[in-house]
Amino acid sequence: MRHGLVRLLCLSLLLVASAPRAEGLAGIASKDVRFESDGVTLVGTLFQPEHPRAAVVIVHGSGQEKRMADFAVRLAKDGIAVLTYDKRGVGESGGLYAGPEVGTNNVDAANLDMLATDADKAVDTLRGRLPSREIPVGLVGFSQAAWIIPLAARKNPAVQFMVFFSGPVVTAREQLRFQFYTEGAPDFWATHTEAEARDHISNDPDRYAFADTDPRDALAALSIPGLWLYGDVDVQAPVGLSVERLDALKAQGKAYESRVFPGLGHNVAFSGSSEPVDAAVRWIITRSGSPGAR
Numbered sequence: 001m002r003h004g005l006v007r008l009l010c011l012s013l014l015l016v017a018s019a020p021r022a023e024g025l026a027g028i029a030s031k032d033v034r035f036e037s038d039g040v041t042l043v044g045t046l047f048q049p050e051h052p053r054a055a056v057v058i059v060h061g062s063g064q065e066k067r068m069a070d071f072a073v074r075l076a077k078d079g080i081a082v083l084t085y086d087k088r089g090v091g092e093s094g095g096l097y098a099g100p101e102v103g104t105n106n107v108d109a110a111n112l113d114m115l116a117t118d119a120d121k122a123v124d125t126l127r128g129r130l131p132s133r134e135i136p137v138g139l140v141g142f143s144q145a146a147w148i149i150p151l152a153a154r155k156n157p158a159v160q161f162m163v164f165f166s167g168p169v170v171t172a173r174e175q176l177r178f179q180f181y182t183e184g185a186p187d188f189w190a191t192h193t194e195a196e197a198r199d200h201i202s203n204d205p206d207r208y209a210f211a212d213t214d215p216r217d218a219l220a221a222l223s224i225p226g227l228w229l230y231g232d233v234d235v236q237a238p239v240g241l242s243v244e245r246l247d248a249l250k251a252q253g254k255a256y257e258s259r260v261f262p263g264l265g266h267n268v269a270f271s272g273s274s275e276p277v278d279a280a281v282r283w284i285i286t287r288s289g290s291p292g293a294r
Helices: 069-076 109-127 145-155 172-182 194-203 215-219 239-251 275-287
Strands: 028-037 040-049 054-059 080-085 137-142 159-165 226-231 256-261
Touching (some): 040 069, 054 109, 054 145, 069 080, 080 109, 080 275, 109 137, 109 145, 137 145, 145 215, 159 275, 172 194, 194 239, 215 239, 256 275
Parallel strands (some): 054 080, 054 137, 137 159, 226 256
Antiparallel strands (some): 028 040
């Protein structure tokens, strides 16, 4: 069973990936786009309202994720232009997918950096298709994107804000330790404490050898606003520890915010409650107008 646990983050968003279905939506244009990244062609769809107030690139969680048209349309309805693309090696995109399903490690630092390069190139592609360079551009992502987005934002000075759904602010190794401990049990927090979980994250022996990534390294170097949205019964991301670390960065002057929604788990953006996505949209509209100093 433990070997399957490494796939928990991979499974979290597969059900929400879908092919583009924006035809017939009043005021929203959709167009397939192709762009090059690290020697391969990636394919996605741009959803653009008539008068976009902001624009975002969607960054995948782990797993074999295609473009997320339904979520993109949800944002576009509120005036946010969106580029969503098939992850490399998935759908119409070229390259090789890395993940436990194919016997490779998708949290190795080299793979995360490559995915960050893909997001960096997607930002350039999105900006080149907006009606004005004054429209603020950001990155929105899920789960594993919490390691990818800060790297991409460091690569691309055009990124002006970040939004994370269920994005852990821990190292990749700490994340795996936490998942091994919870075993994905829905009632985990009914029988365990935050202190017990932190002790396990700190002291559990490593089961894998790979180059680790700590998102705080990139987050400490950025000076753009960020929003993290969590569910308080998440058994895949250590929410309490993540919020504590964000608070520490905020105390250092970073414009980072977090919100924790009671009763929601890891798929906080797709939990059946509209509140997390509504909160993200409001934050994007109100905060993205100021690019911030980098």
